[in-house]
Amino acid sequence: MRGLGFSLVLFLAVVTTCAQAQVGGNDVAENFDKRVELAFAETELNYEIDADGDFKLLMEFDDQRSQLVYVSSHTYSMENLEIREVWSIGHVSDTALSAELANRFLTESADMILGGWEQQIWGEQYVVIFRAKMSANASGETLESAIAAVSQTADDIEKELVGTDEL
Template sequence: MKRIAAALLLAITATSAHAAEADKAVGRALDTLEYTYEVDEDGDYKMVFDMDDGRSQLAFVRSTVEEFGKHKIREIWSPAYNSPGKQFPAAVANRLLEDSQDAKMGAWVKQDQLAMFVVKVDANATPEALSDAIDAAIRTADAMELELTEQDEY
């Protein structure tokens, strides 16, 4: 478990813009939603949610805001699968692509050896819209984790 947590932190750290400052707007939204969270060393908001059947699911709301044209985008990440090697097995990669097609919000990405479900929302999303995005991320990731591994690592 510690190896997986360390790999997860390395994967997230590798993509961060080294902006250790947490976006206080995210904190206010999460406080409004009464979500329990901690801020990691990159300034991202880390949460663990209780799921069905005694499972739990990890999620991150990134403080970093990406821009495309006039759009300002925030990402919500939730891990589901840790590949035994650098590349995902073909069957896993294909299953993730198929699930991305079916997803109402978000898509699967490869983050080093991790499969992460990522939902992108407006950086100034309301707390309710942020909650919906977090819910989509954790439900999708937890279901895929169960399907692919039959474990509850995240």
């Protein structure tokens, strides 16, 4: 499938800008990870902080499409590793993935340089997410690269499977 096997370099070449967003308001969580905010200060990315303290970005592409992507403030630890997630929804359905599509996502995830596909159940919907896990102390440049890869990969599958631009 076009897009899912592309290298990170191609992802970066396609991404142009992020839509304007701002930090502030009464419903913004005060418990966001300040390291992400500092990393974003190294970039030109615009973001907002949601009620959970996660960083939400709207990535815009040259083909007039866009994709929401999230950088989690919450981190996970394993021994000396502290991991942060960058993720975006690629597909939403009222039914579970078919065996054929699930196997396709598994196979493509094995070839990914950064990240992989997963299916979660949110209420009554099945949500397919492309998620990258990385160091919680990643630089702005590293986060920007991950955001570009995650958003482009999720948008490619949305475009292919449903042809809309809603996620």
